[in-house]
Amino acid sequence: MSNYQTHEDLDGYDDERNFIGYSYTLSLKLGSVEHLINEIPLKRIYNVNESSETSIKGQIEDYICGDVKYLLRDMEYSEEQKQQLANEISVLIGYSTKIFTLKPRTAIFEYSSIQEG
Numbered sequence: 001m002s003n004y005q006t007h008e009d010l011d012g013y014d015d016e017r018n019f020i021g022y023s024y025t026l027s028l029k030l031g032s033v034e035h036l037i038n039e040i041p042l043k044r045i046y047n048v049n050e051s052s053e054t055s056i057k058g059q060i061e062d063y064i065c066g067d068v069k070y071l072l073r074d075m076e077y078s079e080e081q082k083q084q085l086a087n088e089i090s091v092l093i094g095y096s097t098k099i100f101t102l103k104p105r106t107a108i109f110e111y112s113s114i115q116e117g
Helices: 056-072 079-100
Strands: 002-014 017-030 033-047 050-053
Touching: 002 033, 017 056, 017 079, 033 056, 056 079
Parallel strands: none
Antiparallel strands: 002 017, 017 033, 033 050
16 A cells, blocks of 8 residues: 545535535555555535544445455455455555544635634
8 A cells, every 4th residue: 555645625516515525545556456546535524513524434345445356356266255355455454544644634614704804
């Protein structure tokens, strides 16, 4: 695992609402096969009082595991063994990212009516 980078999207849009999104990307390499996992979501901030976070389980199941399976596609194991290995590696990757960042950066909201002139 390498090239861990966090991303901030100041112009996110979902279900007719704007949000500030936080995500990360990382590269996986197994043997000679390398693959970039893009935009694994961490958190969305809709306004000062509303935000949502993507659980580690959700990150693993929805974003990481499929890419790990891709890395294992040419290994000479049964499909059942590949599935089990992909699940185990995905869990390790999902939780190891907590080493790289304990908390995503959060946005600061400024309101023009509060600023002094």
